[in-house]
Amino acid sequence: MNLETFKHFFYRMPVVVRLILSVLVVMMLFGTLIRFVEPQQFPSIFDGVWWAFVTGATVGYGDYVPLTVPGRIIGIFLILSGGGLLTFFLTTFAAKTINHESDLSEGKVAFKGKNHIIVIGWNERTKQLVDMIAEKDSNQEMVLVDHTLSKLQYRHYPVHFIHGDPSEDAVLVQANIQDAQSVLISSDVTIEERKADINTILTTIAVRGNNQDIPINAEILTISQVENAIRAGADTVVSLNDFMSTLFYHELFHKQDTRPFETVLNLLNDQQFSHIKLPEELEGSSFKKAVPFFLENQELLVGVIRENDWLMNPADVTLESDDTLIILSAWQ
Template identity: 60%
Template sequence: MNIESFKHIYFRIPLIVRLLISVLALMLVFGTVINFVEPEEFPTIFDGVWWVVVTGATIGYGDLVPQTIPGRIIGIILMLSGGGLLTFYITALSSAAINHEQKLSKGKVNYKGKKHIVIIGWNERTRQLVRLINSKNARAEIVLIDRTVNNLPYQNVPVHFIHGDASEDATLAQANIEHAASVIITSDITKKERQADVLTILTTVAVRGNNQDVPINAEILSIAQVENAIRAGANTVISSNDFMSTLFYHEIFHKESTRPFETVLHMLNSQQFIQKPIPDKLIEYTFQDCLTHLLQNRELLIGIYRDDEWVLNPSPDFTLQKDDKLIVLKSWKQNSLNN
């Protein structure tokens, strides 16, 4: 477990529990040291911890007392820091914890981890995306950049929040964009479509300028701006309005026995699209033969990508070629097990 993962787990714990854990750790350290220095007077670590607790709490029963000079030096250190050891540490730790937690909630703490997912823009789509990522991959570290939200408690939303404009290098540096695994840029719902697309493209340029290799997924509202987003450096452009219009069309003209929207939503929640090169042994096979072969691994072949064109649901005797890419549906659970 790295430092960033520990930090996120630690700050999910209620404050009083965090303080108790910290104090107990300190008691254990002193108790272990005195047990090592004076094993005859403190035969067990528990005896050492007991002595530390009663000394630090200024009770001093006198049932256990250091007899050697090193032991008494440890006692002096404990008493100098005590006469209120517990109060001192609780006060100091609570102040530091509360201060750090407030900074974390306000988006003022730099992220220092690597291989994380950066999401730009906070809205309901982002909220649902965070929930989906956590449900599919609980170990994924998410950094959220947004300038419209002033406070985002980690206990409510399990992301590392950075407050600022994602089109500025300083904000991207706070999110450690240089070491990010992927970036998702959502449209700003507070602006008009054209303004939102311009901001998305500007943010894409800034991200690409700070990391030449990171995959960028950008949401564009106007289909006329898709090419500009690609020129700016986006690897994948999601035209959300175009997608929703297509779904609405299918909903209007679907047969009564089908529900296109619910079908697509359930499919995307349980299945993953995979594009992979055709295996050498399947070259010159028919689409039907390849479909049968892939089904043995619970992979559903739905089409072919050839010469920059999509060929979905071709005829059974469609012959596969060397440079074809297979478009496959595979369950999320199965993909996780294979990885």
């Protein structure tokens, strides 16, 4: 390897690696040199290297000391060169640590973990979602992708922040989309609804293009764009306006002494819905007779899905083999 090739290779390495190699080479050089200058004071090269590190770091244990004039001259050069090199290494390492923390908060560091949840879009809804996930499972890793934030401190929110446009492949690669568990795309309510939905659909296309199998949950504001979001690859489309309009309707026309919003909120916070195929032993049974079957396992049968029709708490329905049951159970 000629000098130019070595320089090309050496200066392409990270600065901390270069410093570590430089420190090792300098200390090995001085340790070997002092061993041959004063072999009786330094019985082995390792003893010389140990002395070089201790002297260069200005610790000075005194277990090995050069006694001759040439040995002490070597010690002077070691203090002048090696001491400065070690000090420079420590300050550079500290600066790199601070810069890395700054890059993390500014969303410049790629995520290397697996089985994480990617949350796209930072708003009050996703803030609360992050808090809920952290409360339920503190070990669940989350990655936030957003282009409007300039900085997000990890100590404030337990997410790995990636700054950038989520519809760009390079940004999704930084979020390690290939190894993610699921994706939530939240709408930007600060812009016009149709434009927000178009952005959501573009992001859905980008996510699906980078990972064909990942579950995508997309938030859509206008009814006309729900089908487009599904065509783009969204597995679940949440129509925020539909949900809120229904809640408003219940708040306006509910029965006296009822609190629909608080009831739904507490229900979803403590319980989860699941869809299961009809157990064979319940085939041909009535909906009413099937309810006790699930109550034994602390589960509540609330409805049936039959040929895309949702039958919630039906009065009198005979269960069929192709039915999907809607079950309410506690979070595990």
